[in-house]
Amino acid sequence: MKNRLYILFFLLSIGQAFGQTTFTISGYGKKLQEGDTLYLSYVEKGNHILESTIAVNQRFSFTGVVKHPTKANIYRNENPEVVGFITESVSVYLEPGDVKITSPDTLTGAEISGTPLNDTLQLLHSQLATVWKRMKSIKDPDLFDETEKKDTALLQHNKRELDKAYYEGADVQLAFANQYPNSYVSLDILHELSRINTYIFKVEKVYNKLAESLKNTEKGKIISERIKKKSQVMAGMKAIDFSMENKDGRIIRLSEFEGKYVLLDFWASWSGPCREEHANLINAYQHYRDRGFTILSVSIDTDKNKWKEAIEKDGITWTQVSDLKGHKGDVYLKYGITSIPANFLIDPDGVVIAKDLKGEFLNRELEKLFLTK
Incomplete structure (x- = not known):
């Protein structure tokens, strides 16, 4: 993937002045088939939004309106409301401007660009590429056939390797958020990683460096509350009887x-x-x-x-x-x-x-x- 010589930060102050703005997504996949269905999934004001479109001449597009920077996912031929296991997707930020998605495949290996947040997100994806490649080389036990499921040693090995790669990826994301504390991308990283019990205090150290404007967002306040709750019972304390x-x-x-x-x-x-x-x-x-x-x-x-x-x-x-x-x-x-x-x-x-x-x-x-x- 192309190395970027600069990164454009998206401060929340910009997001707050953002207003109701139109976003567009222009996608190209060299191996997209005529008639492939693309799904765009995101949450707006607590409501789950799911839109779809059909690929034509290896291209697809979406247009919509959001009031603040919103992370979304695009899936190919897999409706996330129906399927239990997603095999292919790409993440993007919905914000003013034309988001570009370009893949040498279908969605796999896509590079995103065109707006400040998506330039930042692409930089993160580049840093995660090695971990993602290793994860894709390990067959997920959820996809095992009946014979493979009987091989308990293989099953446990793959689970351990996937867990190891997952946490390596989490560490990469934490390091990224620590390096770019003014980015909305970093806020989203910490929001997701704060769900992991064993990561909450690593998250706290990085959260303390975030821009105050990001801490004052709804997600910023949720992270703060999770950190607070996780401190209620710590090693060395008497367990609360009940x-x-x-x-x-x-x-x-x-x-x-x-x-x-x-x-x-x-x-x-x-x-x-x-x-x-x-x-x-x-x-x-x-x-x-x-x-x-x-x-x-x-x-x-x-x-x-x-x-x-x-x-x-x-x-x-x-x-x-x-x-x-x-x-x-x-x-x-x-x-x-x-x-x-x-x-x-x-x-x-x-x-x-x-x-x-x-x-x-x-x-x-x-x-x-x-x-x-």
């Missing part, structure tokens, strides 16, 4: 488990990442339960039947509780949960010693704790 009903209606207290190492786990039946992590939790529980370790899971479900069905289907045998209040649950709010899965490792004295341990990170921490036991 009581809640288990699936059979019996009241369970967190303090009942003092004297053991407890993984306080927050999850929901509808969360794919939570359900995927259950296999790892089952292994940890079976390996260490006779050595002073247990798990207490708090579900943020609102449907008791779906909660109980998930427990049964996933083969969970440790204690499960829920107030069936979802994101409005008292314990959920007190522990400052912003996304799931989330967890807190609590020592026998009821003190939090670690948080948000998943996969190999949990296994390593437990191995270290029980090495001499």
Whole structure:
């Protein structure tokens, strides 16, 4: 991709004076087929907007109106409201001017240009290119055929490699945001990465450098609130005691488990990442339960039947509780949960010693704790 010798920053002050303005997108894909459907997806005033158009002579276009810089995605032949797995897309910013999308393929490898924010975004994409290439070389387990799914070693290997590449990409984005604190692109980076429990304090360091105009946006305030919530319960603090009903209606207290190492786990039946992590939790529980370790899971479900069905289907045998209040649950709010899965490792004295341990990170921490036991 072409190296850029300069980068045009888009300050929010410009965005606030932006008004209701027309954007246009002009796209070209060398391998686009006649009749390919292109979908433009974005959120405006809390409403999801989905538009579509048909490729003609390897070209397509969109026109619309937005009131502020808005990140959008374009998909080829995959309606994001219908399909469960997206294989091809390109991100753009909707802002005044003519956004150019040029691909040597269909949408794959597209370069975006034409407006200040999209020039900035293209620079970020260039920095992410190596990571993206590696990710595309790893077959996603969601696309495994039935034979591949039976190969548990391959499945776990690919998951680990995809996770590793994902977090490498997250680090690249953080470094970019740190380098360009006046860019709306950086605000969007931090807004997305602040959803990741283990990244919230890395996000905080970069967020503190953002331009005040960006901090005062709706997204800026959301990032700030997520940081604040994640600081409510930290390692070294006494775990907040609570009581809640288990699936059979019996009241369970967190303090009942003092004297053991407890993984306080927050999850929901509808969360794919939570359900995927259950296999790892089952292994940890079976390996260490006779050595002073247990798990207490708090579900943020609102449907008791779906909660109980998930427990049964996933083969969970440790204690499960829920107030069936979802994101409005008292314990959920007190522990400052912003996304799931989330967890807190609590020592026998009821003190939090670690948080948000998943996969190999949990296994390593437990191995270290029980090495001499």
